[in-house]
Amino acid sequence: MSDSSWLTVNRGDAPLLVSIPHTGTGLAGLDGSFVSPWLARRDTDWWIEQLYDFAGELGATVVRTTVSRSIIDVNRDPSGVSLYPGQATTELCPTTTFDGEALYKEGQAPDDNEVARRRATYFEPYHAALEKEVARLRALHPQIVLYDCHSIRSVIPRLFEGKLPLFNLGTNSGTSADPALQDQVAALMAATGRPSVVNGRFKGGWITRHHGRPEHGVHALQMELSCRGYMLEPEGKVAPSNWPSRYDPAFAAPMRATLTKILETALAWAGSRHS
């Protein structure tokens, strides 16, 4: 394991690289600039590292940052171009929450120099770590899967209508992974009998789009889970008194079982490919 305190890389030798970009709650000493530390952490992908803590046992390599997405979002285009031009989303260094509230106190939002500093300090090392692990695993295997893990509250009217399906697979509209792999994962989601979609509202962010290169043996999948599938998500508005709700392993078990099958299937798919 290599550790630069905020960036962890747990190495395995199987053809599977797991990225966990949004579970960090670290505010890099900037707590006082935000409207509140709770608001700055509210859109964290809560408990995702616990939900996938079996990945290492499968031989996967796991890359994770402990820095909050509110400091810098490693799943955004570093040039600042929106993932979804014309639609609501959050930026590289977000100035709003998913719901559109201001994240920073007046006059405290990062300027261009500060965005460039955060990019050099956190964004670039995260992607350099992914690139290094992609190259290491590709030297061992002709085809590998990069699986980018996410979750989000089930209802966010600014981003999508109604309740989000439980499983949202993104392959950048079919371009970041082999269609056969996409179909196998989609079949496992559908077999749960719970709502699922492929390339719906969440088609894959920068990690999927930038590192997914099926023609070079790198197949990227983004899995966006609705929080209600694995944690006790409040029905109404979330508040400091009810969010984040605690991680209950028994409640999360059915979703975790499906995710285990999905990662095992991705591994079997990659392992069966010889060129």
Ligand SMILES: N=CN[C@@H](CCC(=O)O)C(=O)O
């Ligand atoms: N929980 C996080 N969701 C991702 C989704 C990226 C996308 O497909 O739009 C994010 O905001 O980075």
